[in-house]
Amino acid sequence: MIALDRTWQPIALCSGNHSHLFFPPSTSERKDEREKREARAKSICQICPVKLPCLEYAAEIKEPYGIWGGLTEAERRQVLAMATA
Numbered sequence: 001m002i003a004l005d006r007t008w009q010p011i012a013l014c015s016g017n018h019s020h021l022f023f024p025p026s027t028s029e030r031k032d033e034r035e036k037r038e039a040r041a042k043s044i045c046q047i048c049p050v051k052l053p054c055l056e057y058a059a060e061i062k063e064p065y066g067i068w069g070g071l072t073e074a075e076r077r078q079v080l081a082m083a084t085a
Contacts, residue, residue: 008050045070
């Protein structure tokens with residue numbers, strides 16, 4: 001097993017007070033609530049200095065949940081499927 005580089009994580013803008021935006025709540029969430037939460041999270045990703053390493057990490061570990069590197073779970077699956085096609 002290869003150790004993955006996570007040195008970028010401490011400077012990621014998603015850590016701290018905003019972390020709740022990047023993962024769905026434990027209770028149900030209406031579509032409009034999810035879309036608002038995801039839009040807020042993605043806006044943070046857009047200015048994050050470690051957006052690319054974050055996305056690469058999520059792709060490498062096949063992270064099934066949350067917004068990583070500015071992409072949702074479904075968007076990451078789509079990108080990975082296109083890359084392997």
